[in-house]
Amino acid sequence: xxxxxxxxxxxxxxxxxxxxxxxxxxxxxxxxxxxxxxxxxxxxxxxxxxxxxxxxxxxxxxxxxxxxxxxxxxxxxxxxxxxxxxxxxxxxxxxxxxxxxxxxxxxxxxxxxxxxxxxxxxxxxxxxxxxxxxxxxxxxxxxxxxxxxxxxxxxxxxxxxxxxxxxxxxxxxxxxxxxxxxxxxxxxxxxxxxxxxxxxxxxxxxxxxxxxxxxxxxxxxxxxxxxxxxxxxxxxxxxxxxxxxxxxxxxxxxxxxxxxxxxxxxxxxxxxxxxxxxxx
Amino acid sequence: xxxxxxxxxxxxxxxxxxxxxxxxxxxxxxxxxxxxxxxxxxxxxxxxxxxxxxxxxxxxxxxxxxxxxxxxxxxxxxxxxxxxxxxxxxxxxxxxxxxxxxxxxxxxxxxxxxxxxxxxxxxxxxxxxxxxxxxxxxxxxxxxxxxxxxxxxxxxxxxxxxxxxxxxxxxxxxxxxxxxxxxxxxxxxxxxxxxxxxx
Numbered sequence: 015x016x017x018x019x020x021x022x023x024x025x026x027x028x029x030x031x032x033x034x035x036x037x038x039x040x041x042x043x044x045x046x047x048x049x050x051x052x053x054x055x056x057x058x059x060x061x062x063x064x065x066x067x068x069x070x071x072x073x074x075x076x077x078x079x080x081x082x083x084x085x086x087x088x089x090x091x092x093x094x095x096x097x098x099x100x101x102x103x104x105x106x107x108x109x110x111x112x113x114x115x116x117x118x119x120x121x122x123x124x125x126x127x128x129x130x131x132x133x134x135x136x137x138x139x140x141x142x143x144x145x146x147x148x149x150x151x152x153x154x155x156x157x158x159x160x161x162x163x164x165x166x167x168x169x170x171x172x173x174x175x176x177x178x179x180x181x182x183x184x185x186x187x188x189x190x191x192x193x194x195x196x197x198x199x200x201x202x203x204x205x206x207x208x209x210x211x212x213x214x215x216x217x218x219x220x221x222x223x224x225x226x227x228x229x230x231x232x233x234x235x236x237x238x239x240x241x242x243x244x245x246x247x248x249x250x251x252x253x254x255x256x257x258x259x260x261x262x263x264x265x266x267x268x269x270x271x272x273x274x275x276x277x278x279x280x281x282x283x284x285x286x287x288x289x290x291x292x293x294x
Numbered sequence: 295x296x297x298x299x300x301x302x303x304x305x306x307x308x309x310x311x312x313x314x315x316x317x318x319x320x321x322x323x324x325x326x327x328x329x330x331x332x333x334x335x336x337x338x339x340x341x342x343x344x345x346x347x348x349x350x351x352x353x354x355x356x357x358x359x360x361x362x363x364x365x366x367x368x369x370x371x372x373x374x375x376x377x378x379x380x381x382x383x384x385x386x387x388x389x390x391x392x393x394x395x396x397x398x399x400x401x402x403x404x405x406x407x408x409x410x411x412x413x414x415x416x417x418x419x420x421x422x423x424x425x426x427x428x429x430x431x432x433x434x435x436x437x438x439x440x441x442x443x444x445x446x447x448x449x450x451x452x453x454x455x456x457x458x459x460x461x462x463x464x465x466x467x468x469x470x471x472x473x474x475x476x477x478x479x480x481x482x483x484x485x486x487x488x489x490x491x492x493x
Binding site for chain 2: 058059060061062064086087088089117119120121122123124125126127129132134135136137140163164165166167168169170229230232234267
């Protein structure tokens with residue numbers, strides 16, 4: 015698996031493409047460096063939607079982010095889904111694409127939601143096998159994203175050991191979701207900054223930032239509010255030490271126009287020494 | 295795999311079933327497997343995830359129901375939860391949830407006929423948004439295309455057609471509303487008697 019590295023273009027700070035933000039993104043495109051799409055929204059797209067994608071691609075580097083490849087499934091990946099994903103990635107020709115370190119299918123059932131993996135050597139081996147299968151179809155570098163977990167499963171590795179073992183086994187880079195890291199620390203205990211210091215930061219190529227919501231005592235990664243101060247602090251740490259090439263703000267609900275998101279992109283750039291140096 | 299580690303495929307299959315089927319979740323909670331036993335926080339977390347999954351499906355599917363959602367109002371939330379309890383997520387989400395829920399509304403005899411017709415109209419719109427060759431022709435006795443809010447639509451003949459000739463082709467949509475024929479007075483007379491001969 016080819017890994018996106020410091021030789022990969024520094025794309026900058028961008029947004030996740032969502033329909034309620036579409037007109038704002040296109041009107042304010044000078045203030046947005048890169049766009050990430052949810053790949054699944056375009057896999058079975060009709061002509062009208064593909065025309066929208068082509069318009070987007072005319073203005074931005076577009077990074078596909080997949081949800082349902084289920085790289086952690088002991089049953090393996092879905093070949094039909096993989097073929098559609100490969101066609102989309104070929105159409106976009108991105109510098110990399112990404113998928114979650116999770117499973118969404120098992121026992122012949124589709125869950126439709128990202129489920130955590132047990133932090134075991136067996137799970138690392140399954141991810142390694144599935145990523146190798148994917149790499150035979152998609153040559154573009156793949157980044158693996160840490161997911162937020164509403165519950166944990168038994169396993170002998172901690173989060174840092176597990177992520178380290180996975181990137182070693184797969185050769186992939188990391189898409190580090192800082193909101194997920196923060197949510198896991200709040201929900202399951204631990205300190206996100208301590209964990210961050212133990213992660214293989216040299217493999218972090220992309221970041222996700224978002225705001226969550228408290229629901230019955232659980233911090234849910236809802237992508238529905240402004241980025242929390244604790245997540246900004248994590249971003250400053252990572253951007254100072256990791257070869258990050260792109261950082262994406264995710265917003266899926268409670269849209270208040272494009273303005274607040276553009277302001278958050280400016281805050282992100284202000285915390286990013288490498289980006290400031292490159293643009294000085 | 296060490297002796298302490300559960301079999302990954304079996305664990306994932308048990309978990310998947312519990313997340314999409316309330317009966318399987320209850321069974322998992324009542325008779326926890328070894329990997330779950332003795333950890334109430336983990337059990338609570340799985341139940342939370344199951345509820346979150348239904349909420350996510352509902353939040354994604356209901357916007358696709360258009361005027362049907364407005365016509366049904368708040369009871370639609372409970373109706374979706376009952377639907378989700380018996381219909382596991384399928385490929386093509388959230389469109390597949392929207393279409394399957396609309397199918398249950400179309401055939402629900404407890405709903406007024408106009409609402410069943412509205413669900414059939416909306417199902418045409420949702421199905422037509424899928425890629426691939428498509429042809430659908432529907433006939434309605436209400437102007438469901440004008441439906442807003444919870445009141446029944448106006449009566450009136452509506453013929454709707456949707457078609458797409460190729461996988462990536464453009465969608466075409468036509469509505470035909472045959473004008474109501476103004477009938478001569480004799481046609482309105484139930485006895486159809488010539489003028490001047492009525493009793």
